[in-house]
Ligand SMILES: Cc1cc2nc3c(=O)[nH]c(=O)nc-3n(C[C@H](O)[C@H](O)[C@H](O)COP(=O)(O)OP(=O)(O)OC[C@H]3O[C@@H](n4cnc5c(N)ncnc54)[C@H](O)[C@@H]3O)c2cc1C
Ligand SMILES: *[C@@H]1O[C@H](CO)[C@@H](O)[C@H](O)[C@H]1NC(C)=O
């Protein structure tokens with residue numbers, strides 16, 4: 001049985017940022033990570049050409065800037081290097097290969113009881129913590145939609161987290177399912193590597209150049225969101241023209257308001273729109289079912305594919321291990337309370353990085369959590385004894 005003040009679950013950007021902020025207050029913590037490295041999502045589950053989608057000024061973790069000469073959009077390898085340096089600077093040493101399987105609040109002793117599995121030794125460890133920080137990410141499991149007869153598909157089907165590059169798809173027919181940032185970029189990567197590429201776009205999306213998005217993020221600090229949205233939509237229509245005849249429909253709600261209301265991000269165009277307009281990438285609608293190598297679409301078309309890439313996102317899995325949490329998270333493992341009040345539950349429970357607000361949201365969560373833990377420790381240590 002190990003006794004800790006703060007237990008942080010997950011050594012991605014959110015866990016690391018929280019650790020760094022706690023260190024500023026000299027608050028001791030333990031950080032556990034199920035994989036054998038920090039930032040495993042970026043190291044092991046991201047495609048080669050990935051860059052941070054947002055300009056670097058919106059992607060910093062607390063207390064450490066990117067180097068002056070870093071490019072505006074940080075490539076994956078540089079981001080991983082930044083996170084490695086972050087760990088070094090703040091002396092963060094996660095316990096790797098340690099997967100949390102159960103956390104329960106004990107009302108009699110006012111403690112969190114945590115059971116973690118040692119993935120190397122196949123043993124379990126019990127941890128008692130005063131404070132518990134859920135930093136296991138919005139992306140901890142692959143999300144694959146239910147498609148009738150998917151198991152009968154004769155080609156290769158993979159999730160975007162296993163996709164590295166289009167090199168191995170040269171000359172093949174590939175269907176990308178999902179039109180978020182990953183799907184649109186993977187489609188571009190496939191097409192530019194010589195794959196005959198189609199993408200399923202099921203519902204309306206905003207897709208814009210990264211410059212337009214950067215402008216929007218900057219303007220949103222000074223102007224009302226609906227005004228910013230009108231400007232962005234106008235700029236986009238001017239740059240791309242009418243995309244509806246290519247199968248890309250704009251949502252009725254503007255991009256900034258949509259993001260703040262639903263968490264849905266605008267897709268950043270990396271060149272995909274141009275390839276769609278030139279007919280190099282084909283846009284498809286909903287799938288009805290799969291038969292062998294053929295995919296049948298709701299419009300009646302039947303097309304053969306060698307491979308399917310599911311760029312259908314991820315899900316949080318914290319609800320699988322976090323019990324009696326005092327209703328901080330819903331059944332999808334995401335916060336119940338709305339931003340900006342989402343990060344704190346009952347009984348000294350917190351979450352970092354679950355509000356669908358990217359790295360900027362992670363930085364704010366980490367600071368809020370560390371401040372709150374600091375003041376809670378100041379106010380309770382003398383009065384109530386808990387978790388002894
Ligand atoms: C392809 C992609 C591109 C993105 N680009 C951007 C961008 O440009 N800008 C931006 O701001 N945001 C971006 N994001 C969103 C977000 O910033 C990243 O997903 C970021 O890595 C989230 O950090 P995190 O620490 O919350 O989660 P993660 O990076 O997923 O880290 C969580 C960690 O917890 C570990 N873990 C999970 N469950 C357990 C458990 N039970 N026990 C122990 N450990 C556990 C996982 O192994 C993982 O290492 C992107 C996301 C994706 C998927
Ligand atoms: C590419 O795929 C489309 C269907 O999406 C098909 O109509 C076309 O013939 C294919 N082109 C080649 C060169 O295989």
Ligand SMILES: *[C@@H]1O[C@H](CO)[C@@H](O)[C@H](O)[C@H]1NC(C)=O
Nearest residue numbers: 201202203284285286287298
């Ligand atoms: C695809 O199906 C979804 C519901 O599953 C529906 O909302 C959407 O309108 C459909 N899209 C197209 C292009 O038919």
Ligand SMILES: *[C@@H]1O[C@H](CO)[C@@H](O)[C@H](O)[C@H]1NC(C)=O
Nearest residue numbers: 025371374375376377378379
């Ligand atoms: C940390 O907590 C202590 C004790 O409550 C308090 O005096 C101090 O001001 C706090 N620090 C900050 C930066 O809030």
